Each structure stands twice: as structure tokens, then as C-alpha cells.
Amino acid sequence: MSDKFPPLEDEQFNADAVESNEETDFLKREAELLGDEFKTEEDSEFLQQDKDNEIEDFERTYPEVSNVQAHGEVDADANESEFDDFGEPQTATKEASRGTAVAQWQEKRATEIAEKDIAEENAKKELQEKAAKHLDDFYENYNEKKQQQLKAYREEAQELLHRRDEFFAQYNTVWDRVFELINVDDADIVGDRNRSKFKEILLRLKGNPKAPGAVSTS
Structure with missing residues (x-):
């Protein structure tokens, strides 16, 4: 029930505050229009009091630098702890990138070695094939020359026997x-x-x- 019907004292206080603000605004406007010609001592005291109230409100809203610095150190420490929390993921990311680069280099190196081995194996096979061909050609030429020489020897022997028979037949x-x-x-x-x-x-x-x-x- 008290939530629906607030106390009368609060309403009276709010009304007095609104009336005081309106009076202050009115006096400020009058002072600005009339200037210093019709200013009284009471006006100066009232304006000074109002000015002091504004300064207090400003100081409450914006505290001194020393206080802010004192609180700022705590905040900075908190921020550092927050950044420290993010330090490990960044390090992990760098390690992951480095690991990926090493893996890529190893894969590339393995591919190059495999290609080199294949090229050497192909060159070895080609050399063996050439050597076998040269060897076959050598034996083929050797056998051919050998057969030619044997044929020549047989012909010469037959010629000699023929001459011998003719010699003794005379x-x-x-x-x-x-x-x-x-x-x-x-x-x-x-x-x-x-x-x-x-x-x-x-x-x-x-x-x-x-x-x-x-x-x-x-």
C-alpha cells in the first residue's frame, strides 16, 4: 500500500526543490538582463551559494585526478589480468601457425625427396637399359664378326685343299x-x-x- 501512495513529505520536498530551481533560474535571467546596475549584496550571496552548490555537484560527478588515479591503478591491474587471460590463446595461435609452417615445410621436403628418388631411379633404369643395349650390340657384332671370320677360314681351307688335290693330280x-x-x-x-x-x-x-x-x- 505504501508503494502506491508515497509519503507526503517526499512530495513536499520535491515541490520545494522545483520551486527553488525556478527561483534560481529567474534570478539568473534577471541578473543577465539588468547586469550589475541593480545587483544587491543579497543577490551576490545567493548567486555565490548557488555557484558553490554547482561546484560541489561537479566535484561529486568528476572526482579529483588523484582519486581517479588511485582507482585507475586497480583498473589497470584488472585490465592487465584480462590481457593476461588472452595471452595464452595468442601464444597458442602462434605455436599453431608455426607448427603448420613446419608441417608444410616437412611435407614439401618429403615431396622433393620422393621426386628426387624417382628421378634417380628412372635415370638408373635408363642407364642400365643403355648398358644392356650396348652389351647386346657388342655380342651381336662379335658373333657376326666371328661367323664371318670362321666362314673366311673355311673358304681358305677349302681353297688350299683344292689346290693340293690339283697339285698332286698333275x-x-x-x-x-x-x-x-x-x-x-x-x-x-x-x-x-x-x-x-x-x-x-x-x-x-x-x-x-x-x-x-x-x-x-x-
Whole structure:
């Protein structure tokens, strides 16, 4: 019930305050209009009292700097504690960024090493293939040359056997065969030996079937 009907003393106090403010405002306006010509001592005291009241209200609203500084230190400490609370997340963020950079570098390094290993493996395989090809070419050429040489040797051997058969199939003396096997154009003197006399004897025996030993008994 008292909430719905406030006490009369409060209403009277509010009315007096409003009336006092109106009177003060009226006197201020009169003083501003009339200036110092009609100012009295009572007006000065009243205005001074009103001024003092305004100063007190201002000081209550805006305290002195020393008081503000004293309270400000507490607030600063509180703010520092608040910033300290945010310090760990910032450090964690930096550590996370650093960890991400390290992980990216490690991944890049691993990729480069893998690519290098693949390139080296490919180069090794290519070198092995070239070496195998050169080796195959060598053996192929070697076998081809070997077959050519064997063929040449066989042909030469067949030619020699053919000449031998023809030589023995002819009707001639032994000295004729000897004369075909030696080179009569060689120098007559070889070293300290004189072969001119021997060549002269062979020429006499050639073509003479009655010469001693001209006909083989076998």
C-alpha cells in the first residue's frame, strides 16, 4: 500500500526543490538582463551559494585526478589480468601457425625427396637399359664378326685343299712340285749363306723325269 501512495513529505520536498530551481533560474535571467546596475549584496550571496552548490555537484560527478588515479591503478591491474587471460590463446595461435609452417615445410621436403628418388631411379633404369643395349650390340657384332671370320677360314681351307688335290693330280716330277713350293725370286745370299748354287741345281732338275728322285715310288 505504501508503494502506491508515497509519503507526503517526499512530495513536499520535491515541490520545494522545483520551486527553488525556478527561483534560481529567474534570478539568473534577471541578473543577465539588468547586469550589475541593480545587483544587491543579497543577490551576490545567493548567486555565490548557488555557484558553490554547482561546484560541489561537479566535484561529486568528476572526482579529483588523484582519486581517479588511485582507482585507475586497480583498473589497470584488472585490465592487465584480462590481457593476461588472452595471452595464452595468442601464444597458442602462434605455436599453431608455426607448427603448420613446419608441417608444410616437412611435407614439401618429403615431396622433393620422393621426386628426387624417382628421378634417380628412372635415370638408373635408363642407364642400365643403355648398358644392356650396348652389351647386346657388342655380342651381336662379335658373333657376326666371328661367323664371318670362321666362314673366311673355311673358304681358305677349302681353297688350299683344292689346290693340293690339283697339285698332286698333275703329272709332274717331285722336283717340279718342290720348285712350285719355293720362291726362286728370293735373294741369292741370305746372311752368310749363298743359295745361288742350290737354285741352279733345282732349275736343272725341273721338268726332267729321268732325274734322280723325279718320280715318287709311293
